[in-house]
Amino acid sequence: MIAAHEALERLRVGNRRFVSGTRGRESLASQAHRPELADGQAPFAIILGCADSRVPAEIVFDQGLGDLFVIRVAGNIVAPSQVGSVEFAAAQYGTRLVVVLGHSQCGAILATLEELKRPSERQSRNLRSIVNRIRPSVEPLLAEHGHDPVALVRDAVRANVRVSANQLRHGSEVLEDLIQGQGLMVVGAEYSLETGVVDFFDVAAD
Numbered sequence: 001m002i003a004a005h006e007a008l009e010r011l012r013v014g015n016r017r018f019v020s021g022t023r024g025r026e027s028l029a030s031q032a033h034r035p036e037l038a039d040g041q042a043p044f045a046i047i048l049g050c051a052d053s054r055v056p057a058e059i060v061f062d063q064g065l066g067d068l069f070v071i072r073v074a075g076n077i078v079a080p081s082q083v084g085s086v087e088f089a090a091a092q093y094g095t096r097l098v099v100v101l102g103h104s105q106c107g108a109i110l111a112t113l114e115e116l117k118r119p120s121e122r123q124s125r126n127l128r129s130i131v132n133r134i135r136p137s138v139e140p141l142l143a144e145h146g147h148d149p150v151a152l153v154r155d156a157v158r159a160n161v162r163v164s165a166n167q168l169r170h171g172s173e174v175l176e177d178l179i180q181g182q183g184l185m186v187v188g189a190e191y192s193l194e195t196g197v198v199d200f201f202d203v204a205a206d
């Protein structure tokens with residue numbers, strides 16, 4: 001089992017490789033491990049990330065087959081099936097690090113801000129269920145940053161990541177037990193589409 005801090009360091013180092021345009025030997029060679037991975041997995045980190053095509057976790061952290069347990073959903077929201085997926089991986093595989101990975105210019109955040117400014121009747125019920133989960137974390141920012149759209153989007157992305165991370169920290173008995181007794185850590189991060197850098201800005205020690 002890999003401790004949370006060590007897992008976090010692996011992700012930081014992998015992201016540095018990605019930013020500098022190099023690939024690690026291990027991630028390149030990981031396809032050779034496919035036969036043994038068929039017998040079991042031990043991912044060292046769980047990533048709850050956005051479905052955006054520009055933010056594939058395995059690539060931006062330069063990891064290979066079997067390294068990351070990745071859950072992707074527009075706006076990296078936390079609904080029961082996401083919590084269940086994190087619980088499953090943490091309990092089943094002993095994975096000790098969970099990263100909520102948002103990103104700059106997230107379309108789900110932009111859609112939520114748009115909906116708050118100009119509510120539309122035509123939005124589908126399914127899309128609305130995503131917007132409704134993002135809305136509470138970004139709504140208070142509208143009054144604060146109404147005049148500054150760049151700051152508004154930037155802060156809304158981070159507020160949404162913080163809320164998702166806190167929902168995982170406090171919204172599941174299974175995860176709370178693992179945090180308190182087994183060293184599970186939930187951190188929030190933002191990937192920059194512009195630079196490729198992942199900023200782990202919410203590494204709360206609670």
Ligand SMILES: [Zn+2]
Pocket residue numbers: 050051052074075076103105106107108109
């Ligand atoms: Zn997104």
